[in-house]
Amino acid sequence: MEKNKYKNIVDQNTPKENTFYDCLIAFITGGLMGVIAEILIEFYQNLLDIPFKSATVCMLVTLITLSCLFTCFGFFDKWVNFCKCGLIIPITGFAHATQSAALEYRKEGLVTGIGANMLKLSGAVIIFGVVSSWLFSIIRMVVGLI
Template sequence: MGDKKKQKLQPNQQRYQAFQQKRETKRPVFKNCIKAFLIGGFICFIGQLISTFYIYQFNFTEKTAGNPTIATLIFITMLLTGFGVYDRIAQVAGAGSAVPVTGFGNAVISSAIEYRSEGFILGVGSNMLKLAGPVIVYGVFSAFVVAIIKTILTQWGGF
């Protein structure tokens, strides 16, 4: 894909892009990965604490504690997003704050806040899942594909 794209460019465009790229500030990928690992891990650590709290304080099992844990994490995200803190954490954390369920919550909540000025139906209602929508669509779709493969293998594969 990258090569195909490059072939379409005129020679002067290719030259300029190479010239520009040399002077472009690079993403500090390694540093970003470490930060994402640590902050993402910390979010999961908090999730584990909440989960443990529900198991020991209330009568949840390891299986049933998942839902209230996620709800609590999303509630905390809602507060952090509303007070304008989450996007600042995310600039440092990158994937660390985007991949956990809090990132999904932030995508929905920030859209809901942003489009409030266009009303509840066409604003909040239709834009709330603007960023999170693709995650749901392709999440459900890939689950479906995986389920079909599993069914085929178990039914006819003899496993």
């Protein structure tokens, strides 16, 4: 009886997550990130005369620097909480994870704090990316040999 009551109260008070609403917000914000990236690429290509390959690198560098700065000012966390995957899946999420880990462990010192923990959250991306790309390029190599 007591357990049921407790469960009811918990159910009433946990915030309901509307999957469709969340997905819609992620779709819109993620799409806007894509449009911003395309605008930046066009900007670097046409106005500064940089070739396409370097323009994409410049775009990534700009977005990473901006999201690191915004994380430091404190309002990027609120944006991530609101947009969720709309900002986690673009490259801004990678920069946000690196920057927030570095800020959080700053007080533990330079080497044992920042150095050891900076890639705590984003290290998974690098490690899984490298391992899977190694495997897939080996597969591509074997397919090419046949």
